[in-house]
Amino acid sequence: MRYVLLIVGLVLAAAAMAFAQEPEPAPAPTPTPEVTPTVTVTATPTSTDPVTEPSAPPDFAAVQWRKSQSKGSWARKGRLVRGVMLPELGEDFFTWDPIKNQIPNREWRRYGTDRLIRTVLTVIHAFRTEHDSAQRIGIMDLSRTHGGKFGREYGGLGHASHQNGLDIDILYPRKDGTETRPTKPSQVDRELAQELVDRFVEAGAIKVFVGPKLNLKGPKNVVIPLIYHDDHLHVRVR
Numbered sequence: 001m002r003y004v005l006l007i008v009g010l011v012l013a014a015a016a017m018a019f020a021q022e023p024e025p026a027p028a029p030t031p032t033p034e035v036t037p038t039v040t041v042t043a044t045p046t047s048t049d050p051v052t053e054p055s056a057p058p059d060f061a062a063v064q065w066r067k068s069q070s071k072g073s074w075a076r077k078g079r080l081v082r083g084v085m086l087p088e089l090g091e092d093f094f095t096w097d098p099i100k101n102q103i104p105n106r107e108w109r110r111y112g113t114d115r116l117i118r119t120v121l122t123v124i125h126a127f128r129t130e131h132d133s134a135q136r137i138g139i140m141d142l143s144r145t146h147g148g149k150f151g152r153e154y155g156g157l158g159h160a161s162h163q164n165g166l167d168i169d170i171l172y173p174r175k176d177g178t179e180t181r182p183t184k185p186s187q188v189d190r191e192l193a194q195e196l197v198d199r200f201v202e203a204g205a206i207k208v209f210v211g212p213k214l215n216l217k218g219p220k221n222v223v224i225p226l227i228y229h230d231d232h233l234h235v236r237v238r
């Protein structure tokens with residue numbers, strides 16, 4: 001009897017121990033990976049953009065930026081407050097005096113709003129990034145230091161507009177690649193000129209006046225043929 005009790009006792013003890021023993025914690029269900037290895041592969045960062053984005057225009061560094069204000073209109077009572085001066089030469093452009101017909105243009109004829117200067121330098125830098133061999137772009141008159149009238153009294157034919165820092169005259173690229181003002185339409189590289197026009201339109205120019213003899217195209221209300229513009233395009237920004 002004792003023996004039986006002992007056995008029973010042992011069995012009970014064993015059962016109790018077994019009961020007391022915490023069951024092996026069930027392994028946490030392994031989460032099914034959301035991301036499969038193939039996805040990881042596609043998520044690998046692409047080394048570089050397939051399309052080469054032009055870097056910031058190097059010519060920005062030479063500009064003394066300040067926030068400008070354009071007052072009045074382009075052609076009437078226009079003024080320019082805190083205008084920004086375009087440097088006389090840059091990596092992507094040269095300036096051309098339309099009266100003396102030489103490089104550079106005079107300082108007081110090279111003022112615009114910061115926005116105009118930024119837009120122009122950005123566009124011509126992108127243009128020249130795409131055309132490594134392209135000549136620098138020639139830039140003629142913008143506005144006077146504080147804006148205002150810019151008529152015949154300042155030389156040549158003068159400008160009806162260019163009063164409030166939003167207008168700029170830009171020489172067309174030439175077929176011969178020289179950095180001078182074209183004297184006849186046949187010297188203009190029409191293909192490059194069209195590309196410049198397209199880029200200014202894309203950059204938000206509100207008017208681009210072009211030479212009637214050059215057959216340059218663009219949105220009807222923006223790109224407008226105008227007399228005296230066969231050697232340069234005139235860009236107006238907002």
Ligand SMILES: [Zn+2]
Pocket residue numbers: 159162167168169234235
């Ligand atoms: Zn103009």
